[in-house]
Amino acid sequence: MSYQAKAQLGKRPAKFSRMVHVTPTGRVSIKKIKVHSNRKRKRKATFRELFNSLVDGDLAPQPPECDEPSSAESRPQATRSYAEKRRSSQEAWAKQREELLAQYVRTEVLPSTATCNISGCNSSPTCRCSDCGPAVYFCMKHAVATHQGKLHLPSFWKDGSFSPAFIKQEPWEPHALHQCSSQKERPIVVVDIKGRQHCVPIKLCGCWPDTKQLVSMRLWPGTPTRPEVAFHWDLMCWLRVMSLECHISLKSLCDALFWIPPPCLPSLTGGRRIVSLDGIFGLKRWKKSGESYSPPRYNETFFINQSEVDTFLKGYKQAKNTEQNCSSFQAGSLIHTDKTSGQIDETGLFGAVCRHEMPLFFFNLKQGEQIGNAVYLIRHLIAESPTTKHYVLYDIACMLAAHLKKTGQTELLSKISLAVPAFHIYGHKPSCQMIYSTRRVEGFALSDGEQVERLWSFLRNFSRSTKEMSASNRIDAITEALLHYSKKKIKTMGNIILQRSKRAEESLKTSKKELADALSNQTHALSPITEDDIKQWITEKSTPSSVQALATGHNLTPQETYAIHLRTYYNLCDEIEKDTRTNSHHMQILLRKVSSMNEQLKLMESGTRWGRTDSVYLDSLRRTEDRKRVSNLNQIHTMAVERWFLLLMKQKYAGMCCHESMHFLSVKSQQAYIVHFNSLSTVSMMQMLLVIHVLAALVVTLYSQEVLNYSASRTFPKTC
Incomplete structure (x- = not known):
């Protein structure tokens, strides 16, 4: 085969289009017309399409379409990129955002020109019902009369805002025309289409089952016999569709209907506020997620201005080589400062939550959980409420207190009280537990300090979506989650406070009994201990530094120091x-x-x-030995307390009874200590151990009483 023949085989075949042609004699013919190579290839016409064109009368042959010369003006404009479309959309929303927000605010105010929706009523309106329609207002009289037999939730204008309130319903009658002596009125909790619970009195007759009478009112009974809860028919239909289409469990649907709009909380002035601080590294954000083209819509609802935080941390001097006397916690250790190949833009969150689990303030972490994060947030809390006493719970409160002392921030330390949360305190050594436990620091009552951990458990579910968002969208998404979490906590706050009050009463009763038993069992004590003695010991501040000085030889007189060297x-x-x-x-x-x-x-x-026999030399050595004996006694006391803590933990987690632990401590420890310290034979080890046991019981008693006083003095949690 020649070269020209091979070239002809390699060419792309020409494209043709078929055109129907009818001759004057009526004969139908199909002609092939060559199409320009730049045109797109058209689908071949089928015989049915050709036949239909003949039937419809489209017999006139059409000339082939000519390609128009291409020009820059005739071509469509180049498609914009995704980033340009996104920026344009955000700019368009930004222009209307303020106007839309202002319009929404205007709808939440009672208009001065509003009138009662009932014709002929001249009374001033005080009620608005969104269920009846937009901008529907009623006076008090017609609001009650109009909403009889309806599952509506009107709002009443009071103190400058609309507050929702349920209307007291007249008894509902399933069979209004049926009169029977067996009819009895019974309150039924009816859940409407929006998940709101109405207490409705219903007259049920004994002639029919209760379930049939509720179904006749389009209410589905909660139980087959003697139902006390009923659900609106439309709500049941909606739950069914959501379960089938969205594959959501019934519990998740009920949880979605659980929250209600929060009431207006009073601002905090004075008093005290217990807050819990912590960081989470599960809510990171990748750098590849892109940049923000507009600021967050929720400007500073929960999040502090990030630029101020970064400026503070950049200029803040972290204490180096800080002595970590407790366990090796990751908080404050800069362990997360190395980013994963520079791919992470924000490593997590750091925030504060009050004792009622209400979110307060948050900011993004750019590096690890530095000790400066807690310092900045504490300063922000004090600046936000300068007249409020703050009680701060932090995982490494002991290290934070040592850091503030070392860096000379004693003024800031004097404005707060520090403690370690209840579950984190067991990771610290016993001496730290005695100083920073919430049960031993005054003012924390029975707070466990783990509120922020429960919030992190809720927010971790958003990590898969927020890590791929831009910075502004991530803040908005987390803020929406925090607002939803706040609404849920406000819904259950009344029950939680009631449960805590009951728990405090039980703790107070138990601790009083233990204290009375411990004081009454001093049969062999030379000088019985009274409750006044224990209260005095509680008020006395412990000075472990002085004990260490006695043991190491510091704070000795010059003569004693000279005698030791000699x-x-x-x-x-x-x-x-x-x-x-x-x-x-x-x-x-x-x-x-x-x-x-x-x-x-x-x-x-x-x-x-x-000289070796001089009296002044011998007296100085004798005083030094006495100091050493006192130091040994203090060490024995510390060892006994630490041993007692470990045995109580064993009792709590392994089921060891308190009497066995105290017996083990009193016998074994006493024998070991008396053998090694014969010079302390006049000290009653049993009495010292009893003091420790009684002291702990009294501490729980005092702080349980503090919780009851705190709950009785407040009808609503104003400490948030």
């Missing part, structure tokens, strides 16, 4: 005299030590050196 010098001299190896390496080390100690003694001496 005793060391004499001991070295005696060791040199006993050593017969004059040229040994050990002898050279001893000689250097003696020479160095002699130089130190010369600097401390102002007269002649004390």
